[in-house]
Amino acid sequence: MACILSLAEAVAENVKDGDTVAMEGFTHLIPYAAGHEVIRQGRKDLFLVRMTPDILYDQLIGVGAARGMKFSWGGNPGVGSLHRFRDAVENQWPRPLEIEEHSHAAMANAYEAGAANLPFAMLRGYIGADLPKVNPNIRQVACPFTGEVLAAVPAIRPDVTIIHAQRADRKGNVLLEGIVGVQKEAVLAAKRSIVTVEEIVDELNPPSPNSVVLPTWAVTAVVHVPGGAFPSYAHGYYPRSNAFYIAWDEIARDRETFTAWIKENVLDAKPEDFARHAAKSAKAA
Amino acid sequence: MTDFTPTEMMTIAASRELSNDDVCFVGIGAPSAACNVARLTHAPDITLIYESGTVGTKPDVLPLSIGDGELCDTALFTVSVPEMFRYWLQGGRITTGFLGGAQIDRFANLNTTVVGPYDHPKVRLPGGGGAPEIASNCGRIFITMALSKRGFVEKLPFITSMGHGQGGNHRERLGMKTKGPTRVITDLCILEPDPETKELTVVSIHHGVTRDEIVENCGWAIKFVDTVIETPVPTETELAVLRDINARTKKAHQGTDKGKEAA
Numbered sequence: 001m002a003c004i005l006s007l008a009e010a011v012a013e014n015v016k017d018g019d020t021v022a023m024e025g026f027t028h029l030i031p032y033a034a035g036h037e038v039i040r041q042g043r044k045d046l047f048l049v050r051m052t053p054d055i056l057y058d059q060l061i062g063v064g065a066a067r068g069m070k071f072s073w074g075g076n077p078g079v080g081s082l083h084r085f086r087d088a089v090e091n092q093w094p095r096p097l098e099i100e101e102h103s104h105a106a107m108a109n110a111y112e113a114g115a116a117n118l119p120f121a122m123l124r125g126y127i128g129a130d131l132p133k134v135n136p137n138i139r140q141v142a143c144p145f146t147g148e149v150l151a152a153v154p155a156i157r158p159d160v161t162i163i164h165a166q167r168a169d170r171k172g173n174v175l176l177e178g179i180v181g182v183q184k185e186a187v188l189a190a191k192r193s194i195v196t197v198e199e200i201v202d203e204l205n206p207p208s209p210n211s212v213v214l215p216t217w218a219v220t221a222v223v224h225v226p227g228g229a230f231p232s233y234a235h236g237y238y239p240r241s242n243a244f245y246i247a248w249d250e251i252a253r254d255r256e257t258f259t260a261w262i263k264e265n266v267l268d269a270k271p272e273d274f275a276r277h278a279a280k281s282a283k284a285a
Numbered sequence: 286m287t288d289f290t291p292t293e294m295m296t297i298a299a300s301r302e303l304s305n306d307d308v309c310f311v312g313i314g315a316p317s318a319a320c321n322v323a324r325l326t327h328a329p330d331i332t333l334i335y336e337s338g339t340v341g342t343k344p345d346v347l348p349l350s351i352g353d354g355e356l357c358d359t360a361l362f363t364v365s366v367p368e369m370f371r372y373w374l375q376g377g378r379i380t381t382g383f384l385g386g387a388q389i390d391r392f393a394n395l396n397t398t399v400v401g402p403y404d405h406p407k408v409r410l411p412g413g414g415g416a417p418e419i420a421s422n423c424g425r426i427f428i429t430m431a432l433s434k435r436g437f438v439e440k441l442p443f444i445t446s447m448g449h450g451q452g453g454n455h456r457e458r459l460g461m462k463t464k465g466p467t468r469v470i471t472d473l474c475i476l477e478p479d480p481e482t483k484e485l486t487v488v489s490i491h492h493g494v495t496r497d498e499i500v501e502n503c504g505w506a507i508k509f510v511d512t513v514i515e516t517p518v519p520t521e522t523e524l525a526v527l528r529d530i531n532a533r534t535k536k537a538h539q540g541t542d543k544g545k546e547a548a
Contacts, residue, residue, distance in 0.1 A: 026337050026338070026352050026366050027337055027350045027351060027352025027353070028337070028352050028354070028357070051366070052414075071412070072412060072413065072414055073411050073412050073413070073414030073415075074409075074411050074412050075410075075411030075412075077313065077349060077350030077351065077352075078313055078314065078348070078349035078350050079349070081409075081410075081411070082411075085409070086408075086409045089406065089409040090406060090407070090408070090409055101398075101412055101413075103413050103414070103415065103416070103417040103418055104336060104366070104370060104413075104414050104415040104418070105370040105371075105374065105375065105415065105417070105418040108366045108367040108369075108370045108371070109367065109370070109371065111367065112367045112371075123370075123371075123375065123418070124375055124418075124421070124422070125375075125417060125418050125421070126417055126418075127417075127421045127447060127459050127460070127461060128394075128421070128444065128446075128447025128450050128455070128456075128459055128461075129413070129417045129444055129445060129446055129447055130398070130403075130443050130444045130445070131398075131413065131417070131445075134403045134404075148460075149460075178354070178357045178363065179337045179338055179339065179352050179354075179356075179357050179363055180338070180363070180365050181337070181338070181352075181365065181366050182365065182366045182367060184365065185365075185367060212365075233354055235354055235357060239354055240349075240350070240353055240354060242349040242350075242353070242537070242538040243538065243539055245349065245350070246349075246538065
């Protein structure tokens with residue numbers, strides 16, 4: 001059964017130095033508040049997993065919390081580069097970053113294999129592409145029935161997966177809606193999971209029998225953090241702050257402005273601040 | 286005739302490649318603009334799919350990311366990312382993939398990964414995302430990017446997604462049954478792979494552009510087909526639709542529009 005905890009408790013109990021950590025959310029429902037708590041608690045040597053690292057992993061990499069990252073697209077969507085990620089790969093600042101790079105299809109399959117308790121995933125992928133030459137974790141497997149050669153990648157099995165969702169009930173059952181990405185697979189593939197939510201309600205009332213629900217017995221900790229996905233968004237609650245994504249380009253370009261931003265908005269900030277940011281974003285839209 | 290910019294010509298020429306029958310996997314940026322101009326002009330029934338899982342989406346403003354709320358709000362339905370890549374893309378349900386890229390070579394292979402060596406890159410680009418499997422699993426591929434010496438290069442430092450590989454029947458030899466890149470739409474001209482060699486060759490030149498400009502802006506010795514045509518100029522309607530959606534998009538992304546970005 002999931003425990004309903006404060007964000008500080010959930011991160012302290014479930015995220016350890018050196019852990020393999022997946023924070024998922026495909027553009028939508030990115031768990032920013034939880035990621036900031038990981039930074040505030042000074043976690044280090046993390047191996048980060050995420051299809052689209054986005055601004056959140058730019059922040060974790062920039063503060064030096066990560067020893068490595070497994071990913072498939074490392075940009076600021078529609079804007080350009082993730083400058084802290086680039087600085088780590090190109091100049092090893094603030095520390096070297098080991099990278100394991102895949103395609104989206106391979107990452108999605110690898111999460112699904114993890115959720116299905118399989119050791120690897122296969123796909124008809126990477127044909128004629130150079131990634132298999134630089135990533136030893138992309139191999140080949142022959143179909144035992146037809147002999148067709150397919151790409152194989154190891155299943156993703158995080159120590160802990162962190163996601164954000166619309167709501168949970170008081171028992172800790174969680175509902176996700178909209179662009180649901182790979183969050184269900186990422187939670188089911190992990191040993192432990194933290195879900196931050198916009199609301200905790202008496203009755204979950206899933207809108208359809210086919211709704212995406214993570215039952216309390218498949219989740220480790222649930223945390224009430226309204227606005228916790230800002231500057232990403234929560235479908236039905238507040239929009240994506242595209243203005244912030246555009247502004248991040250300038251903030252992250254320079255090590256000093258980045259460090260000052262982290263101090264003001266992460267180290268000296270609280271999870272409760274997210275509700276205010278999200279409300280502002282909703283009002284601007 | 287109304288004045289238009291080379292970028293407007295590129296987007297509109299790209300939009301004309303699509304029809305109502307297309308089920309199109311849309312890349313962000315220039316491809317997204319072209320696909321939505323097609324939908325708002327001559328191809329109202331086109332199915333647009335973004336890799337975030339939104340199927341049959343009809344955005345009123347262009348998304349900044351492939352997962353903006355606008356895409357989900359206006360989609361026929363939305364699936365998970367594993368389902369998107371497994372059932373719909375790998376399952377062979379998508380007729381057309383529309384990609385952009387940082388660099389392309391004469392056989393329409395694309396690089397969006399690194400400039401310089403992979404282990405010590407001079408420039409670390411975002412990477413492939415969905416592109417490697419979009420390029421191999423969609424029925425055919427359109428590519429749109431501006432023609433420049435930096436972008437159209439003799440040799441790619443890294444092949445993120447395969448076009449025609451080393452040319453000829455390379456795709457077939459690797460077991461691929463899909464066509465690969467069939468058109469490359471730039472701001473100066475349109476290219477098609479030669480039927481035999483698969484080398485990208487100029488088939489249509491945009492109004493007011495000279496052959497010399499095309500040669501000067503390409504990193505390899507670019508060839509022209511025997512009968513090159515002139516790309517028809519944008520119509521008033523095409524230009525009005527493109528400018529309208531760009532204006533709405535700009536307003537929305539600055540956070541001043543009422544409701545359009547709201548989830």
